[in-house]
Structures are given as structure tokens and as C-alpha cells.
Amino acid sequence: MHLYGQLTDMDAIQKLAIQNNLIIIEDAAQAHGATNVNGKRAGNLSDASAFSFYPSKNLGALGDGGAITTNDLELTNMLKQLRNYGTSSKYVNDIIGGNNRLDEIQALFLGVKLKYLDIDNKKRRELAKRYLEGITNDKVKLPFYNNSNNHVFHLFVVLIEDREAFIQYLKSNGVETLIHYPIPPHKQKALKEYGNLQLPIAEQIHKTCVSLPISPVMTIQEIDHIIKTINAY
Numbered sequence: 547m548h549l550y551g552q553l554t555d556m557d558a559i560q561k562l563a564i565q566n567n568l569i570i571i572e573d574a575a576q577a578h579g580a581t582n583v584n585g586k587r588a589g590n591l592s593d594a595s596a597f598s599f600y601p602s603k604n605l606g607a608l609g610d611g612g613a614i615t616t617n618d619l620e621l622t623n624m625l626k627q628l629r630n631y632g633t634s635s636k637y638v639n640d641i642i643g644g645n646n647r648l649d650e651i652q653a654l655f656l657g658v659k660l661k662y663l664d665i666d667n668k669k670r671r672e673l674a675k676r677y678l679e680g681i682t683n684d685k686v687k688l689p690f691y692n693n694s695n696n697h698v699f700h701l702f703v704v705l706i707e708d709r710e711a712f713i714q715y716l717k718s719n720g721v722e723t724l725i726h727y728p729i730p731p732h733k734q735k736a737l738k739e740y741g742n743l744q745l746p747i748a749e750q751i752h753k754t755c756v757s758l759p760i761s762p763v764m765t766i767q768e769i770d771h772i773i774k775t776i777n778a779y
Contacts, residue, residue, distance in 0.1 A: 548577035550700055551699050552577070552696060553580050556572075571592060572588070572589065572591055572595035572596070573595075574596065575603070577700070578605040578667075578698060580695065581695045583696075589615045593616065594621060595614065596613075599652065599656055607653075607656050609649065611656070629647055667695075670698060670699040670760060673766075675691075676766070677773065685707070685779065701760065703755050704755070704758060709754055716772075716779075721758075723757060723759070725756060730748045
């Protein structure tokens with residue numbers, strides 16, 4: 547939902563949900579710490595929200611992990627059962643559940659790193675602004691950003707037509723890139739029943755997107771090298 551770390555238009559989604567008596571399940575896996583204009587954070591803008599703590603996330607553990615957030619007490623109690631074999635008390639299984647508890651060691655790491663999340667996100671935004679101000683190559687389409695805290699730049703994704711040549715050029719100049727994501731969901735084998743859908747904008751984005759390096763541990767010198775390299779392309 548909040549792709550690449552930028553909050554989606556939750557007001558419009560909430561309006562649609564109210565009109566159609568729907569619940570909202572928020573995908574906040576890439577938006578740790580992002581806030582809307584009222585200061586509410588990702589994960590607190592819906593009925594329930596999912597976070598990923600994969601190591602490369604803005605708030606990442608040292609192994610796999612995740613969490614669900616909700617303000618609904620009934621849902622909270624159900625989720626607690628589902629994550630622990632469906633138990634209501636030790637050795638008593640009321641429903642079919644799984645073994646989905648977050649490892650305590652990973653939780654300990656996350657508890658320490660959480661204190662620095664806002665600082666790290668601020669650094670990410672500063673580096674992103676440097677990209678946005680510094681990249682002037684017309685071949686490269688830059689992401690939209692309104693200078694608010696609604697974006698935490700888990701990824702910095704640009705669009706370029708000759709993607710493969712661009713990627714190889716950057717690699718030859720010491721700049722690694724990734725593609726998030728090469729195949730649109732409706733073209734995945736797992737969702738083949740939707741394969742006949744015509745979604746030209748989504749398909750074009752998946753053909754041209756490239757993720758540039760961005761991390762709170764990067765230096766200004768590293769960002770400037772990438773900017774200079776891109777502008778010379």
C-alpha cells in the first residue's frame with residue numbers, strides 16, 4: 547500500500563471503505579515511521595496493519611520478522627491466538643493457528659533500533675532531497691516528493707526507458723542498483739487468472755523502474771558520486 551516508503555492517499559481509501567462498509571488492512575512493510583499531515587504514523591491509519599522487519603527495512607531485525615498493529619481489542623486477541631497454535635491458554639487449542647511468534651532476540655534488536663528510526667528516516671529524506679535537487683538528466687524520471695514526513699524513502703526509485711543500458715553503465719562506475727519490482731502482480735504465475743488484465747501504466751513502471759542506493763549509513767560523497775555519474779549518462 548505505502549510503496550517505497552511513501553504514504554498512499556489514506557483519506558480517499560477511508561472514504562471508499564466507509565461508503566462500502568469495508569475494513570482496511572494497511573501494508574506498512576516499507577513505511578516504518580512515515581507520518582501524515584496530522585502526525586499519525588503508518589500502521590495507525592487503518593483497522594489493521596502489517597509491518598515487515600526484514601533486515602533491509604527502515605526498521606529491520608537481524609533476521610526475518612514482522613508484526614501486525616491494530617486498535618481493535620477483539621482482533622488483537624484473535625491474532626494472539628493465531629500466532630501461537632490457536633491457544634487460549636497453555637496446551638488448549640481453540641482454533642487452528644500457526645507458529646508465528648517474533649523471536650525474542652530479534653525483538654530485542656528491534657527495540658534498540660526503534661529509538662533511532664526517526665533519526666535514520668530524517669537522514670534518508672536528506673539524501674533523497676540531494677538526489678532530487680542534484681539529478682538533472684532528462685532521461686531519468688524522478689519520484690514525486692512534497693517535502694513532508696509522509697515519505698521515509700525505504701527505496702529511491704527512478705524511471706528510465708533504456709533500463710538495462712543504464713544499469714550496466716552505473717555498475718561500470720561502481721554504482722549498484724536493484725529493480726523493485728520487475729514483474730507486475732497481474733503478470734505473476736501465481737495470479738495467472740488476472741493475466742489478461744490491461745494495466746499499461748503499471749506495466750510501463752515495472753519495465754522502467756530502477757532503485758538507486760539509499761541508506762542512512764551512506765555519505766554525501768557517495769550520493770554526489772552517484773548524482774555526477776547519472777548526470778553524465
